[in-house]
Amino acid sequence: MSLSHDVVIVGAGGAGLRAAIAVAEAEPRLSVALVSKVYPMRSHTVSAEGGAAGAISADDSLEEHAYDTISGGDWLCDQDAVENFVAEAPRELLRLEHWGCPWSREPDGHVAVRAFGGMKKKRTWFAADKTGFHLLHTLFQTSLKYSNITRYDEWYVSRLLVDDGRVCGVVALELMSGLIETITGRSVVIATGGGGRVFPFTTNAAIKTGDGMALAYRAGAPLKDMEFVQYHPTGLPFTGILITEAARAEGGWLLNKDGYRYLQDYDLGKPEPGPVLRSMELGPRDRLSQAFVHEMAKGRTINSPYGPVVHLDLRHLGERTIDAKLPMVRELCRDYERIDPVHELVPVRPVVHYMMGGIHTDRNGVTPLAGLFAAGETACVSINGANRLGSNSLPECLVFGARAGRAAALYAVEAPPPALAVEAQGDDERRRLDEDLLRRSDGPDRISSIRTEMQAILEDAAGIYRDGDSLTKATDKLRELKERAATAAVDDASRRFNTERVAGLELAGMLELAECILHSALRREESRGAHQRTDFPERDDKRFLAHSLAYRESGGSPRVSHLPVTITRWPPGKRVYGR
Amino acid sequence: MDQITLRVARYRPDDEETEPVLVDYDVPLRPDWAVLDGLNYIKDELDGTLSYRWSCRMGICGSCGMMVDGEPKLTCATFLVDLAPGPVRIEPLANFPVIRDLIVDLTDFMHKLSSVKPWLIRQDEQPVEDGEYLQTPAQLDEFKQFSMCINCMLCYAACPVYGLDGSFVGPAAIALAHRYDLDSRDEGDRQRLTILAQPDGVWDCTFVGECSTACPKGVDPAGAIQQAKLAAAQEAMKSLLLPWRSR
Numbered sequence: 001m002s003l004s005h006d007v008v009i010v011g012a013g014g015a016g017l018r019a020a021i022a023v024a025e026a027e028p029r030l031s032v033a034l035v036s037k038v039y040p041m042r043s044h045t046v047s048a049e050g051g052a053a054g055a056i057s058a059d060d061s062l063e064e065h066a067y068d069t070i071s072g073g074d075w076l077c078d079q080d081a082v083e084n085f086v087a088e089a090p091r092e093l094l095r096l097e098h099w100g101c102p103w104s105r106e107p108d109g110h111v112a113v114r115a116f117g118g119m120k121k122k123r124t125w126f127a128a129d130k131t132g133f134h135l136l137h138t139l140f141q142t143s144l145k146y147s148n149i150t151r152y153d154e155w156y157v158s159r160l161l162v163d164d165g166r167v168c169g170v171v172a173l174e175l176m177s178g179l180i181e182t183i184t185g186r187s188v189v190i191a192t193g194g195g196g197r198v199f200p201f202t203t204n205a206a207i208k209t210g211d212g213m214a215l216a217y218r219a220g221a222p223l224k225d226m227e228f229v230q231y232h233p234t235g236l237p238f239t240g241i242l243i244t245e246a247a248r249a250e251g252g253w254l255l256n257k258d259g260y261r262y263l264q265d266y267d268l269g270k271p272e273p274g275p276v277l278r279s280m281e282l283g284p285r286d287r288l289s290q291a292f293v294h295e296m297a298k299g300r301t302i303n304s305p306y307g308p309v310v311h312l313d314l315r316h317l318g319e320r321t322i323d324a325k326l327p328m329v330r331e332l333c334r335d336y337e338r339i340d341p342v343h344e345l346v347p348v349r350p351v352v353h354y355m356m357g358g359i360h361t362d363r364n365g366v367t368p369l370a371g372l373f374a375a376g377e378t379a380c381v382s383i384n385g386a387n388r389l390g391s392n393s394l395p396e397c398l399v400f401g402a403r404a405g406r407a408a409a410l411y412a413v414e415a416p417p418p419a420l421a422v423e424a425q426g427d428d429e430r431r432r433l434d435e436d437l438l439r440r441s442d443g444p445d446r447i448s449s450i451r452t453e454m455q456a457i458l459e460d461a462a463g464i465y466r467d468g469d470s471l472t473k474a475t476d477k478l479r480e481l482k483e484r485a486a487t488a489a490v491d492d493a494s495r496r497f498n499t500e501r502v503a504g505l506e507l508a509g510m511l512e513l514a515e516c517i518l519h520s521a522l523r524r525e526e527s528r529g530a531h532q533r534t535d536f537p538e539r540d541d542k543r544f545l546a547h548s549l550a551y552r553e554s555g556g557s558p559r560v561s562h563l564p565v566t567i568t569r570w571p572p573g574k575r576v577y578g579r
Numbered sequence: 580m581d582q583i584t585l586r587v588a589r590y591r592p593d594d595e596e597t598e599p600v601l602v603d604y605d606v607p608l609r610p611d612w613a614v615l616d617g618l619n620y621i622k623d624e625l626d627g628t629l630s631y632r633w634s635c636r637m638g639i640c641g642s643c644g645m646m647v648d649g650e651p652k653l654t655c656a657t658f659l660v661d662l663a664p665g666p667v668r669i670e671p672l673a674n675f676p677v678i679r680d681l682i683v684d685l686t687d688f689m690h691k692l693s694s695v696k697p698w699l700i701r702q703d704e705q706p707v708e709d710g711e712y713l714q715t716p717a718q719l720d721e722f723k724q725f726s727m728c729i730n731c732m733l734c735y736a737a738c739p740v741y742g743l744d745g746s747f748v749g750p751a752a753i754a755l756a757h758r759y760d761l762d763s764r765d766e767g768d769r770q771r772l773t774i775l776a777q778p779d780g781v782w783d784c785t786f787v788g789e790c791s792t793a794c795p796k797g798v799d800p801a802g803a804i805q806q807a808k809l810a811a812a813q814e815a816m817k818s819l820l821l822p823w824r825s826r
Contacts, residue, residue: 038640038642039685041640041729042635042641044640046729047635047637047640097711097712098705098712099698100698100699100762100765102723104719105715106716130727141755142699144697205635205636205640206634206635206636207634239611239636241636332637335638336611336637446623448624494591496591496592496593496679497630497679497680497682498630499630500622500627
């Protein structure tokens with residue numbers, strides 16, 4: 001059987017849903033397939049807490065939002081894309097409001113904004129501290145209005161259909177039945193989120209295995225800036241659950257074992273009792289996570305059963321503020337740490353949170369592969385450069401989800417229908433998934449053990465600080481691990497909702513991503529934003545004011561080349577915080 | 580190290596199993612471990628064939644609802660130490676068809692969810708350029724709690740009415756309809772009331788209140804259903820007394 005639509009969207013989180021609605025509104029005649037390995041409301045957008053940036057205040061401007069974003073990204077952002085982003089973000093957030101998003105409000109009924117890390121003005125819209133949850137549910141519920149959107153819930157896309165260099169659909173596994181089908185389309189949008197699960201300790205949900213990046217990469221699209229992995233400074237130990245930056249925006253302090261606000265020692269400003277924008281606890285995430293590593297080296301962190309931590313102190317905010325502005329923080333601390341931040345210190349440590357890199361796209365989500373578009377964390381436009389600012393990712397999903405959706409709709413209107421020949425690729429994939437993957441019950445390794453080894457390799461070599469020697473060794477280890485993964489045992493030979501088969505497919509994709517991260521990091525012989533090389537501690541604009549592009553070679557390893565950054569109005573400068 | 584036994588319902592129709600069977604697995608009893616961590620231990624270390632849904636493991640994605648010792652729970656937010664010494668019985672959510680092991684079929688719920696028109700309905704769409712619809716914090720508070728539903732399905736597993744009659748629209752869908760009805764920006768009350776007042780709508784509820792007890796997010800679907808009944812009754816009275824209004 002073959003299923004056929006005009007636009008196929010893979011991933012139904014913030015970016016995928018926004019893209020689907022954009023297609024439905026731009027070209028109501030087009031039929032949209034929205035394919036996701038989970039029900040849309042399970043997508044990881046749901047976990048975003050703090051907010052969504054969009055300049056609306058009278059004292060704010062698009063230029064300031066752009067400058068904060070570009071300096072926050074250590075000048076690796078493409079500035080034309082940032083200009084589009086800041087201009088369209090407020091409009092997208094207003095559109096969400098018109099669709100019913102319960103944004104927190106000022107007493108006069110206008111939308112409220114809060115401070116956020118690295119932002120010089122208050123411009124972060126929020127729905128208490130469940131912003132991603134409300135944004136996702138609003139988008140999902142709104143999407144139900146459109147009869148031309150057909151959902152394929154719990155279908156795992158394992159391959160892109162490519163005909164003569166043009167992407168014209170996907171092969172997908174329906175989890176409930178175990179059937180493998182082709183879904184053809186005149187254009188395809190990938191919106192599958194990031195791949196934080198490549199690392200052992202992450203805020204990312206189990207589903208965040210970078211599937212879409214691997215799909216595009218295997219089909220020939222380059223992955224851009226994969227070495228830039230964001231560590232969020234405040235994750236709960238053991239679970240890695242995120243404590244939102246909003247906790248610091250509302251006035252929370254980071255303390256070392258002596259109760260000292262240690263960020264003042266790292267060129268981030270002087271401690272004031274209340275929050276100061278672009279200063280101290282409201283510095284950018286890369287700098288805060290790096291400061292943690294230095295505190296640890298100085299022996300000033302606190303030992304916990306799950307490694308060294310520092311303390312997030314919210315006690316002085318009082319119960320009323322915490323309950324009004326940070327209810328989820330209190331709920332998470334209570335449920336998962338059995339502590340009450342109203343009265344107790346919260347143990348936190350840096351945790352892998354976000355991938356600045358992803359599928360190489362332009363400002364309209366267009367990838368180098370004809371017919372293929374991408375948006376959201378899975379894509380790299382790039383507006384995030386070497387370090388994303390908190391609260392820029394939700395509006396990124398909206399702005400570029402909408403842009404990719406419109407571009408894919410336009411493409412679908414003009415493109416010829418997919419060639420029938422692509423059906424044969426579905427048969428190949430059926431063989432691979434059924435015959436290869438379901439007949440490997442006796443391999444020497446387990447999927448989970450290879451996954452654990454991969455995560456350890458990445459954390460060791462591509463963590464907050466990196467160096468050439470460790471990265472080189474890690475690439476060797478990973479190559480060996482990839483070979484072992486090809487013969488790892490799959491206990492489960494059944495078809496119906498076989499989650500182990502999916503885990504095997506996810507793992508294979510994550511290994512590709514991991515290789516891209518290591519190779520791109522090795523090639524970038526400088527320190528910029530979230531990529532810090534102890535053997536090349538300075539930023540080197542002469543050689544590396546450029547994006548990394550990782551292409552898959554025929555042997556399976558990545559080849560990395562570089563592409564100049566687009567600079568429009570903000571020449572590279574020094575990142576200054578706290579002054 | 581201390582261990583605890585998880586007694587897990589296994590059901591593999593591919594292998595021609597017709598009835599679920601309970602299988603015991605011993606997992607480490609660690610102070611921080613949720614039931615979900617125990618299941619992940621089984622999957623990763625003992626038996627890769629065990630199937631269940633999970634994702635965010637922070638109580639917001641709604642994937643990992645199961646029956647734990649007979650009660651509907653989010654397994655990521657239910658801790659093994661609180662269930663010691665065990666054994667802990669883990670089964671798929673009650674009242675739903677089981678696809679396999681701990682995975683239930685949500686197709687019916689997804690239809691019900693869209694049937695109540697859970698989106699903002701306006702007579703006149705204001706252009707986005709004109710700015711936001713104003714809404715005071717008090718107006719937001721009117722519906723806020725009903726917008727907190729994560730669709731985890733614990734309320735359906737707890738609902739005796741849904742258990743007896745699967746055609747009942749059910750707690751989460753009604754609470755969501757009510758959320759939009761209470762939203763000061765929405766004008767779709769009457770459209771949704773027409774749906775909720777039909778057979779299988781709010782009148783099926785016998786006000787047992789189990790749904791609100793089961794809710795892990797503090798939503799009160801039972802309260803929503805009672806309020807919706809009142810609104811439906813008032814609407815019915817109005818159309819009886821003022822028949823021209825219902826046109």
